[in-house]
Amino acid sequence: MSVSETQHGYIQRKDDYLKRLRRIEGQARGLQRMVEEEQYCIDILTQVSAMTKALHAVSLGLLEEHLGHCVVGAARSSDEEAEQKVTEAMDAIARLVRS
Numbered sequence: 001m002s003v004s005e006t007q008h009g010y011i012q013r014k015d016d017y018l019k020r021l022r023r024i025e026g027q028a029r030g031l032q033r034m035v036e037e038e039q040y041c042i043d044i045l046t047q048v049s050a051m052t053k054a055l056h057a058v059s060l061g062l063l064e065e066h067l068g069h070c071v072v073g074a075a076r077s078s079d080e081e082a083e084q085k086v087t088e089a090m091d092a093i094a095r096l097v098r099s
Contacts, residue, residue: 009069010062020058027051059096063089 010017027047034044071089074081 009065013061013065017058017061020054024051024054024058027054056096063092063096066092 028051031044031047031051034047066085066089071082071085074085
């Protein structure tokens with residue numbers, strides 16, 4: 001069975017990720033409410049920063065899972081699969097760094 005046919009590495013912590021994402025969703029609704037209520041700009045920016053940090057934490061966790069599960073599994077499978085997974089990881093890291 002190839003890595004692409006196995007479960008994703010984050011599956012063991014899926015509930016944790018969903019809990020974090022629901023919290024982030026609540027933060028987004030809170031931000032919308034703050035804008036609707038015309039609250040102070042700095043207070044809104046503070047909440048944007050908190051939400052951004054939360055998203056980065058989820059991203060880094062998923063990246064760690066990908067490296068530890070998908071990339072390692074691909075490396076055990078074949079050089080070609082390993083190269084593909086490393087490229088995917090590098091592209092994801094580049095996107096995170098730019099964000």
